[in-house]
Amino acid sequence: MPPPGTGRGPGPSGTEDAPTSEFALPPGTHPVPGESRGSAFTTPSTYRAAQSPPAHTPGQAAGAALVRMTESPWQDRMRTMLRMPVDVRPVAEPAQKAEAGPAVGRVLDLTLRIGELLLAGGEGSEDVEAAMFAVARSYGLDRCEPTVTFTVLSITHQPSLVDHPVSATRAVRRRGTDYTRLAAVFRLVDDISAPEVEITLEEAYRRLAEIRRNRHPYPTWVLTAAAGLLAGAASVLVGGGVLVFFAAAIGAMLGDRLAWVCAGRGLPEFYQFVVAAMPPAALGVALKFAESDVRASAVITGGLFALLPGRALVAAVQDGLTGFYITASARLLEVMYLFIGIIIGVLAVIYLGLQLGAAPDPDDVLQIPSRPLLQIAASMVLVFTFAILLQQERSTVWIVTLNGGVAWVTFGALTAGGIPPVPSTAIAAGLVGLFGQLFSRYRFASALPYVTAAIGPLLPGSATYYGLLSIAENRLDVGLASLVKAAAIALAIAIGVNLGSETSRLFMRMPGAASAAKRRAAKRTRGF
Numbered sequence: 001m002p003p004p005g006t007g008r009g010p011g012p013s014g015t016e017d018a019p020t021s022e023f024a025l026p027p028g029t030h031p032v033p034g035e036s037r038g039s040a041f042t043t044p045s046t047y048r049a050a051q052s053p054p055a056h057t058p059g060q061a062a063g064a065a066l067v068r069m070t071e072s073p074w075q076d077r078m079r080t081m082l083r084m085p086v087d088v089r090p091v092a093e094p095a096q097k098a099e100a101g102p103a104v105g106r107v108l109d110l111t112l113r114i115g116e117l118l119l120a121g122g123e124g125s126e127d128v129e130a131a132m133f134a135v136a137r138s139y140g141l142d143r144c145e146p147t148v149t150f151t152v153l154s155i156t157h158q159p160s161l162v163d164h165p166v167s168a169t170r171a172v173r174r175r176g177t178d179y180t181r182l183a184a185v186f187r188l189v190d191d192i193s194a195p196e197v198e199i200t201l202e203e204a205y206r207r208l209a210e211i212r213r214n215r216h217p218y219p220t221w222v223l224t225a226a227a228g229l230l231a232g233a234a235s236v237l238v239g240g241g242v243l244v245f246f247a248a249a250i251g252a253m254l255g256d257r258l259a260w261v262c263a264g265r266g267l268p269e270f271y272q273f274v275v276a277a278m279p280p281a282a283l284g285v286a287l288k289f290a291e292s293d294v295r296a297s298a299v300i301t302g303g304l305f306a307l308l309p310g311r312a313l314v315a316a317v318q319d320g321l322t323g324f325y326i327t328a329s330a331r332l333l334e335v336m337y338l339f340i341g342i343i344i345g346v347l348a349v350i351y352l353g354l355q356l357g358a359a360p361d362p363d364d365v366l367q368i369p370s371r372p373l374l375q376i377a378a379s380m381v382l383v384f385t386f387a388i389l390l391q392q393e394r395s396t397v398w399i400v401t402l403n404g405g406v407a408w409v410t411f412g413a414l415t416a417g418g419i420p421p422v423p424s425t426a427i428a429a430g431l432v433g434l435f436g437q438l439f440s441r442y443r444f445a446s447a448l449p450y451v452t453a454a455i456g457p458l459l460p461g462s463a464t465y466y467g468l469l470s471i472a473e474n475r476l477d478v479g480l481a482s483l484v485k486a487a488a489i490a491l492a493i494a495i496g497v498n499l500g501s502e503t504s505r506l507f508m509r510m511p512g513a514a515s516a517a518k519r520r521a522a523k524r525t526r527g528f
Helices: 074-082 104-120 125-138 179-193 201-213 220-237 242-264 269-290 296-305 310-321 325-355 372-389 394-416 421-442 453-458 461-472 476-507 521-525
Strands: 144-148 152-157 166-171
Touching: 104 125, 104 144, 104 152, 104 166, 104 179, 104 201, 125 144, 125 152, 125 179, 125 310, 179 201, 220 242, 220 296, 220 372, 220 453, 242 269, 242 296, 269 296, 269 325, 296 325, 296 461, 310 325, 310 453, 310 476, 325 461, 372 394, 372 453, 394 421, 394 453, 421 453, 421 476, 453 476, 461 476
Parallel strands: none
Antiparallel strands: 144 152, 152 166
């Protein structure tokens, strides 16, 4: 006999948090034919997910249809189910074909390896969890709970209420930026989660091994040239001419090569940023020595555009806004360390130049000439080269370049209309997030390749340089105010991108919206 209190049905209707029993048979459902109704603590019979009995869903007793979320991209379906309690999740999707049932250990290992590649590539924690849940669920492990932090992934599977849970963890020790690999992992997850595509565990492991072995799409010399072109285009964006363009490009390429040497010696990334920030600043100071009429500030600003960690900042703010506070804090700490490294490298060179008599003109930073057509072209070149540095697929480079051009035109139009830089940046970044999310859903891919490079022209390079120059000239109040402005612009970019991504959901059909109305996903972040 069941213990007292475990045989009753659900509590009073209309009270969302009324106590219920997980062992009770929901009203409106009937036992499976041929199966006895024994104690709730009897060991359950096992079955494949594809042959499972009909699951109870909210509204089933009233005659509503079962909710099957198969019409939307797997990111949206899995994210929606992750936000639901385990007992109200919709009917399980058909598992991949495994004759003897899913091998739990191997499925969990495959899930963790896929999550590791996504997290190491810069994907947001919520999307990593959704991918891990999609893989485990597709191979028949329905009662799974993935967990993502900045350096550790874990997943737990409990077959039933009376079985022991099985847990596995994996540490993320190496990180790298390769959006081509990221796109390949997304395609693998999409194929695994598609009911009409049959992928065995062995086939999934083979494809994952090929993804890990694949070389980067661009050779090293192309990446170095792209870093130089990015810095040169950024210098033109802030008012530089031909001489400034070549000086910024040469400085950025020298910094990139020095950073590669430091990386080969095993130095931490902090010191790599310190070293990479010095050559552009040194060339700017040298130009000020040689010719006083040159906008030396544009050379240094161009080098800063190539180094500012915009990708990591966007990921950090996105994790914080979606409720992953531990991972968001770790990412923000990483951004702070990298930013301090840039400050140390540039400040050391500027201070040395001031001691030698090369005093850059602060007005060069504040008075940027208006050259709309040239600046639009420079912004698109900047985005194009940024996409190359992110190792994006060639098919996405042109799309993100167009997205970045639209963002810069929007920003320029708003600032010309008298709107301050911070809200203008947020609005332009919101368009980047909106279009990037729509592109990614249209192509069933990650949104990062369509978003990250497009925010390049909006990065606060000028405000950062002006703050550093003021600090070097012992004007601490002005310098700190400018650095705070740079931080505000950076946060406006990150929040705008996330807000644009969330706005895109208004134009898309969200799976399970009707069934989840009584258990809203936002409840986990309301603060009470």
